Amino acid sequence: MATYKIQEKELQSVFENLLKKNIVEGIMVQKKGEHGIFPVLITDPDLLEGITPSAPLFSFNRAVLLQNNGCRKLAVVVNPCEARAINELKKLNQIDMDNLIVISGDCLGTFDPKDVQMDSTSPENIAEKKSELRTACTVCEHFTPPEVDIAIYGIGVDGGLVLSTDREELLEGLSLTPGEPSANRDAEIKKILDEHLAAKEKMVSGISETLSTTDGTIELFKHCIRCDNCRDVCPICYCKVCYFQTPLGDLKTDDMVNQASIKGLLRIPPDILFYHLTRNIHVAPGCVECGACEEACPRDIPLLPVWKALASDVQSIFDYIAGMEKEVPLPLVQFKEDEFED
Amino acid sequence: MDEKSDFEPRILGFLCNWCSYAGADLAGVSRFQYPPNVRIIRVMCSSRVDPMYIVKALTDGIDGVLVAGCHPGDCHYIEGNYRARRRMVALDQILERYGLKDRVFLEWVSASEGKRFAEVITHVTEEIKKLGPNPHKKKWEI
Ligand code: SF4
Ligand code: SF4
Ligand code: SF4
Numbered sequence: 001m002a003t004y005k006i007q008e009k010e011l012q013s014v015f016e017n018l019l020k021k022n023i024v025e026g027i028m029v030q031k032k033g034e035h036g037i038f039p040v041l042i043t044d045p046d047l048l049e050g051i052t053p054s055a056p057l058f059s060f061n062r063a064v065l066l067q068n069n070g071c072r073k074l075a076v077v078v079n080p081c082e083a084r085a086i087n088e089l090k091k092l093n094q095i096d097m098d099n100l101i102v103i104s105g106d107c108l109g110t111f112d113p114k115d116v117q118m119d120s121t122s123p124e125n126i127a128e129k130k131s132e133l134r135t136a137c138t139v140c141e142h143f144t145p146p147e148v149d150i151a152i153y154g155i156g157v158d159g160g161l162v163l164s165t166d167r168e169e170l171l172e173g174l175s176l177t178p179g180e181p182s183a184n185r186d187a188e189i190k191k192i193l194d195e196h197l198a199a200k201e202k203m204v205s206g207i208s209e210t211l212s213t214t215d216g217t218i219e220l221f222k223h224c225i226r227c228d229n230c231r232d233v234c235p236i237c238y239c240k241v242c243y244f245q246t247p248l249g250d251l252k253t254d255d256m257v258n259q260a261s262i263k264g265l266l267r268i269p270p271d272i273l274f275y276h277l278t279r280n281i282h283v284a285p286g287c288v289e290c291g292a293c294e295e296a297c298p299r300d301i302p303l304l305p306v307w308k309a310l311a312s313d314v315q316s317i318f319d320y321i322a323g324m325e326k327e328v329p330l331p332l333v334q335f336k337e338d339e340f341e342d
Numbered sequence: 343m344d345e346k347s348d349f350e351p352r353i354l355g356f357l358c359n360w361c362s363y364a365g366a367d368l369a370g371v372s373r374f375q376y377p378p379n380v381r382i383i384r385v386m387c388s389s390r391v392d393p394m395y396i397v398k399a400l401t402d403g404i405d406g407v408l409v410a411g412c413h414p415g416d417c418h419y420i421e422g423n424y425r426a427r428r429r430m431v432a433l434d435q436i437l438e439r440y441g442l443k444d445r446v447f448l449e450w451v452s453a454s455e456g457k458r459f460a461e462v463i464t465h466v467t468e469e470i471k472k473l474g475p476n477p478h479k480k481k482w483e484i
Contacts, residue, residue, distance in 0.1 A: 211439045214477040221484050243394065265482055272484040277397040280436050313435040318428070332432065335424035337414060340431050 003164045004171075005179025011053050011152070014163070017174055018075050019045040024101060028062065028076040030055050037118050041074075053077045054154070055121045058110035058134060061085055061292040063235035067094045075101040079110060081136070081290035084146045084323025085235035088286045091330050094238045101170065104145040105152030105161070108192075109137030112295060136291025136304055139200040144189060146324045155192070156185025200308055207305035220306075221276055223299045226269040230293035230303055231279060236286040236322075244275060280310055285331050286322045287311035351405035351470040355380040355463075356391045358423075361412035361452045368456030376460040377467040380408065387411065388448075389422035393433040396446060400437075403479030406445045406470035410462065413450040423450070444473055 006014075018024045019042075026043045031051045039062060042048055062078055063085035078086070083104035089095040108126075111118065116132050119125065137143075145151040150170060153162040162181050165171065210216040228244065231237045243249040251259060251270055260266035287307050294303040315321055318331035357363040363384045369376065385391055388411025396407045409430065411423040430448045437443040447469075449462045 208439060212441050214441070214481055217440060218481060218483050224484070263482070267482050267484065271401070273478070274394075274398055274401040277401060277436070277440070278394040281393040281397060281433055284436060285432060309439055310436055313439065314432045317431060317435055332425070332428055335421065335428050337424065340427055341414075 001164060001166050002168050002171075003162050003178065003180050004176035005157075005160060006152075006163045006176060007160045008054060011161075012048050012051060013174060014150075014171065015042075015051070015053075015075065015077075016045045016048055017172075018101070018170065019043070019048075021173065023170060024073045024075045026072070026074050028074060028078070029053050030057065030077075036113060037121075038113075052121050054105060054152075055118060056108065056110045056126055057113050057116075057118060058137075058290075058292075059113050060233050060296065061235045061288075061290045063089060063095075064233060064292075066100065067235070067238055069095055069099055071096075071099060073099045073101075075103060077103045077105075079107050079290075080104055080142055080145050081107075081140070081288045082235075083148050084142065084288040085290065087146055087323035087326050088236060088288065088330075089238065090326060092236075092238060092286070097326070101150070101167075102148040103150040103152065104148045106145070106154040107137070107140070107143045108155075109133040109140070109143070134291055134295070136289060136294070139196055139203055139304075139308060140289065141193065141196060141200065142288075142321065142324065143192065143196075147326050153181050153185070156181045156183075156188040158182050203305045204309045204312075207302070207309050211306070211309075217273065221272055221301060224272045224276070224301055225299055226272060226275060227298060228275075229296040229298065230301075233292045233296040234279075234283060235290070235292070236283045236288065237279060243278065244271075276306075280306070283307075284310040284314040285318070285320070287315075288322050349471060349475060351379050351467060351475070353380045353406040353408060353466060353470060354399050354404050355382045355408040355410065356385050356388070356395070357382055357451075358388045358390075358411040358418075359384055359386050360418035361416065361450075362388075362410035362459070364453035365410075365451040365455045365459040368453065369459040370456075372456045374456055374460035376463040379467045379470075380463050387417065387419050387422040388426035389419070389429070391426065391429075393429055396433060400442055400445060400476065401478055403476050405473075405476045405479075406447070406466060408447045408449065408462070408466050410449045410451045410459075413452055416452060442476075445470065445476065 015027050026041050028041050029051050030037050031040045037052050037055045037057055061082050063082045083102050086102055090097050111132055112134055116129050149167050151164045210220050256266055289311055291304045320331045388409055391409050399407055411426055417423040434443050447466050451459045
């Protein structure tokens with residue numbers, strides 16, 4: 001593992017190098033335009049000017065766009081939760097990692113660009129807006145990069161950033177100064193983590209109470225209109241044809257009449273709880289707790305607390321954390337003969 | 343009589359073709375008595391049961407669900423039941439939050455265990471009777 005000291009501004013030369021050497025055809029990164037900062041895909045190295053790779057913004061989990069990536073080689077600069085989703089999709093055989101270079105950095109939380117106008121990415125400007133952070137970020141447990149091609153550390157680094165990689169060929173031709181994070185990086189991470197864990201605990205105990213009764217569960221989901229946005233933006237919900245798009249799961253009027261006549265009445269849209277529980281059981285083993293689903297919900301259903309509870313319940317029982325490593329197998333495709341025997 | 347003692351639960355049983363369904367058959371030909379509350383669906387393997395089938399039944403108001411397969415080590419497909427076991431463990435975690443966990447059972451019944459099949463059905467039926475009806479049966483709002 002090689003580590004280098006680098007300034008934010010110099011990251012541009014790292015990306016330029018990747019494009020100019022034809023290691024990749026494009027870079028997915030963020031760039032400032034006249035109307036704000038936007039995620040973009042850049043193929044022309046001259047247009048890298050003005051990129052803001054560490055702007056703390058999140059409007060959706062970009063891993064969702066990488067499902068079934070083709071043969072064109074790309075580098076993507078993403079938040080840790082997006083990088084974890086990419087690793088998880090690799091294990092689900094939905095992403096070809098040979099054509100993808102994943103670059104991810106420490107994340108002190110992100111804002112929804114619809115809530116916060118980001119004029120400058122200076123630390124002061126960000127600190128000022130802290131109370132507007134996305135809820136997912138205030139309870140995030142994995143805000144440092146998972147296993148990626150190039151990791152960028154900012155926490156516990158004196159002045160600038162540290163770049164870490166075991167794929168030195170990606171940096172060939174650049175003259176970078178070796179350097180390491182300071183000794184108190186771990187302590188600083190722990191400090192943030194403790195804060196987030198306390199907030200998470202509160203969130204989970206609140207939702208546990210709600211879900212523990214049938215009436216609470218109904219109250220939680222009752223305004224859902226089954227628009228399926230939460231499914232569509234979720235990077236881990238990857239099926240090409242979802243059950244809820246098949247004739248059995250996507251009821252037309254006549255089907256609804258048939259269903260209604262079983263009990264004499266049918267709530268419409270049908271299958272709200274069935275839909276959510278199905279997503280729960282299919283996604284919980286790999287949920288990266290990014291919060292994209294909740295933010296895409298037009299009905300303000302608090303989905304994130306549900307996922308915070310269920311993802312840790314399910315992943316911890318298998319001693320697994322979604323997307324942290326590329327090679328650790330998915331919990332549901334492996335087993336031990338002598339486990340869960342009671 | 344109160345609602346519970348009156349209550350005849352409706353239980354869905356997913357039985358694997360090679361062991362548990364044959365065990366049920368043996369219970370039948372051996373004329374072992376067991377409660378008539380379980381409706382059986384034959385599947386080729388316990389691992390054929392996507393947990394969403396269970397969730398579908400529960401949200402539609404079924405009182406209990408039993409999944410039964412070959413004993414660990416005896417799966418016709420070598421390892422299907424080990425996979426089923428992990429899925430059921432994951433499902434348990436989720437249903438526990440929703441207060442539905444105690445309505446779902448995973449049991450191993452071999453083709454020669456007709457008696458055990460009758461015992462499992464009796465046990466599951468009794469447990470569900472203790473729990474009372476699935477609250478989702480009456481609730482239609484979601
Ligand atoms: S959820 Fe975590 S990793 Fe994702 S944007 Fe928020 S702080 Fe960063
Ligand atoms: S369920 Fe929600 S929080 Fe979990 S990975 Fe999908 S979009 Fe992210
Ligand atoms: S996005 Fe919201 S309204 Fe749409 S299906 Fe999901 S929970 Fe329901």
